[in-house]
Amino acid sequence: MTEKQEQIQLCHWIKLQYPKVRFNSDMSGEFIGGHAQKGNGKTAYKHWNQLKKVKLMRSDDGFPDLFISEARHGYCGLYIELKKTGTALYLKNGQMSKAYREGGSKYNQVEWLNHFNSIGYKAVFAVGIKEAKEIIKKYLG
Secondary structure, X not given: OOHHHHHHHHHHHHXXXXXXXXXXXOOOOOOOOOEEEEEOOEEEXXXXXXXXXXXXXXXXXXXXXXXXXXXXOOEOOEEEEEEOOOOOOEOOOOOEOHHHOOOXXXXXXXXXXXXXXXXXXXXXXXXXXXXXXXXXXXXXX
């Protein structure tokens, strides 16, 4: 299952389990047709105009995938950066993997989470839908 598929399932689950909770799920990574972009052995298509608009409407890349706008436990809301099940965020020594360290390709995601944590939100990574559900249950519980 892809990260987007897990994200869609997670959003469906939130609607069923917490029908009164307001949330937003980021869709900037959705591919809608256009120029071919190759990566990870796959070809995806994203329209050049969509790429331009997303860039214009953001301060920078790496914004978290999910925001739950419910204040709980002294936090203003919950941000989750969802990673596909099986993603290795940490090395065996406990250090974040290279992509998530300063200079890495995913470091901007770490910076966003750190920013939100510093201004009163709970902001975390979740590896897979199972972990994301546990975080949400604990937060909203």
